[in-house]
Amino acid sequence: MDCQQAACGNDSRRDSGCLACKVRLASVCASLSVEELEELNALSHHTAFDAKETLFVQDHPAHSVYNIVEGMVRLYKLLPDGRRQIIGFALPGDFLGLAMRDAFGFSADAVDSVSACAFSRSAYASLVNAKPHLLRRLHEFATHELTLAQEQMMLLGRRSAEERVICFLLTMRDRWAKLGKPSVTVPLPMSRQDIADFLGLTIETVSRTLTKLTKDKTILIVPDGVRLLNTDHMELVAAA
Amino acid sequence: MDCQQAACGNDSRRDSGCLACKVRLASVCASLSVEELEELNALSHHTAFDAKETLFVQDHPAHSVYNIVEGMVRLYKLLPDGRRQIIGFALPGDFLGLAMRDAFGFSADAVDSVSACAFSRSAYASLVNAKPHLLRRLHEFATHELTLAQEQMMLLGRRSAEERVICFLLTMRDRWAKLGKPSVTVPLPMSRQDIADFLGLTIETVSRTLTKLTKDKTILIVPDGVRLLNTDHMELVAAA
DNA sequence: CTTCTGCATTGATGCAGATCAAGGAGCGCC
DNA sequence: GGCGCTCCTTGATCTGCATCAATGCAGAAG
Numbered sequence A, B: 001m002d003c004q005q006a007a008c009g010n011d012s013r014r015d016s017g018c019l020a021c022k023v024r025l026a027s028v029c030a031s032l033s034v035e036e037l038e039e040l041n042a043l044s045h046h047t048a049f050d051a052k053e054t055l056f057v058q059d060h061p062a063h064s065v066y067n068i069v070e071g072m073v074r075l076y077k078l079l080p081d082g083r084r085q086i087i088g089f090a091l092p093g094d095f096l097g098l099a100m101r102d103a104f105g106f107s108a109d110a111v112d113s114v115s116a117c118a119f120s121r122s123a124y125a126s127l128v129n130a131k132p133h134l135l136r137r138l139h140e141f142a143t144h145e146l147t148l149a150q151e152q153m154m155l156l157g158r159r160s161a162e163e164r165v166i167c168f169l170l171t172m173r174d175r176w177a178k179l180g181k182p183s184v185t186v187p188l189p190m191s192r193q194d195i196a197d198f199l200g201l202t203i204e205t206v207s208r209t210l211t212k213l214t215k216d217k218t219i220l221i222v223p224d225g226v227r228l229l230n231t232d233h234m235e236l237v238a239a240a
Numbered sequence C: 001c002t003t004c005t006g007c008a009t010t011g012a013t014g015c016a017g018a019t020c021a022a023g024g025a026g027c028g029c030c
Numbered sequence D: 001g002g003c004g005c006t007c008c009t010t011g012a013t014c015t016g017c018a019t020c021a022a023t024g025c026a027g028a029a030g
Helices: A002-008 A012-016 A034-043 A121-130 A132-158 A161-178 A192-199 A203-215 A231-239 B002-008 B012-016 B034-043 B121-130 B132-158 B161-178 B192-199 B203-215 B231-239
Strands: A045-049 A054-056 A064-070 A073-078 A084-090 A107-110 A114-120 A185-187 A219-222 A225-228 B045-049 B054-056 B064-070 B073-078 B084-090 B107-110 B114-120 B185-187 B219-222 B225-228
Touching: A034 A121, A064 A121, A073 B132, A084 A132, A084 A192, A084 B132, A114 A121, A121 A132, A132 A161, A132 B073, A132 B084, A132 B132, A161 A185, A161 A192, A161 A203, A161 A225, A161 A231, A192 A203, A203 A219, B034 B121, B064 B121, B084 B132, B084 B192, B114 B121, B121 B132, B132 B161, B161 B185, B161 B192, B161 B203, B161 B225, B161 B231, B192 B203, B203 B219
Parallel strands: none
Antiparallel strands: A045 A114, A054 A107, A064 A114, A073 A084, A073 A107, A185 A225, A219 A225, B045 B114, B054 B107, B064 B114, B073 B084, B073 B107, B185 B225, B219 B225
């Protein structure tokens, strides 16, 4: 029965429930059994967001947590004077809702069209309480995020503009690869401004650095992305 | 019996076990019952480190996890060419061992004399498996660390040198306050170089910024620390 | 087709913080 | 006391990236 929907439906996310969810194995839900997934199904709300639409805003009451199913979300913090730091880009399988107490610790909005699976905070809380293996999975996600954050501190505190851009491109390539899209052409749906705000640079510096890498024949700029021409050199720069 | 040691011993850490541990309530161990603490006691090794001594090294096999009982530990990552980013300073109550898989993700060494409570990885792993409330507590610690890391990204990516120093001083003040030592005099046992490597600056810039703040009558430099003279102004700078 | 609008690129100039280079200042040790 | 050592401060200069300012360019609207 589930199989019908899962195997035959085109839009497997919307209609077939968690069991057929295409990011299930990459997400926190991979820790759950078939019976638990059916339980989960009743609690989840699928939501679609257009590009630039807001998922949630920093310091607002944290009503929901989200699993990203499709698309890209930018996560960022703002200072009162408008300076912005993007703290990460969420891809399918990523979970939003680790680093918050009663209010969201950062803002999130859709880079492109995003489909997400939302849970109310209360449903989420009771799920976590009832299922230690889910908690364990969430903890793995949290420590992984923490490791990434520490890498990013190294990048922001000590690396040059060129190193930052190269590390960013390699990281994005690896993230797409883990999602089953390995390619030397790295999709970059976000704007130059987003990249700049993620890397602690200005848009001009990002642009100049990409042109320099193009002139070096290290990369090739393509529509909505970059093709990596000399990954050996890039890995070398990223390591050192 | 435990009470005797706990109440009467001067060196309560070494002899009286976990129940008498002075950082228990601030540490991950606060989630454990009295019986569990006795169990824990058998698994823990108290260790002392002199200033500058190494607790563990990045990329080495992760043999142990640690609760810091006393003193300060610097946590840092190095690039092959020697550039260093300090990713945090651990104080009593802090747990070291969240962000690692089989190898340590960063290096750690003692800033001053440190006393720590160590557990083997295997003991730690089985403990976590057996006790969901401990896992929950660890997860809280992890998400808190993640929030701090995100704040630090904002600081490193978008704040000026003066803002970085001021945020740092206020954060250290608040951390000491939480440990029951609230004071306008903030102890800074780490070197200027450590502060610089934490804030993504050079030692000269840290020094100059501190002298500027002194001339402003915002702070007063005292031996091994700083007295905050104008916290209102500092809070204002930190917020904006 | 033209104009508009929102990025992205490119160039000229400026400046915050890095780098280079001397001194202090505290402190243990002979 | 004097010497060496480490850490900190201060000054002079340099530079990588920011800032300021056009210009390009592609898709949307008219």
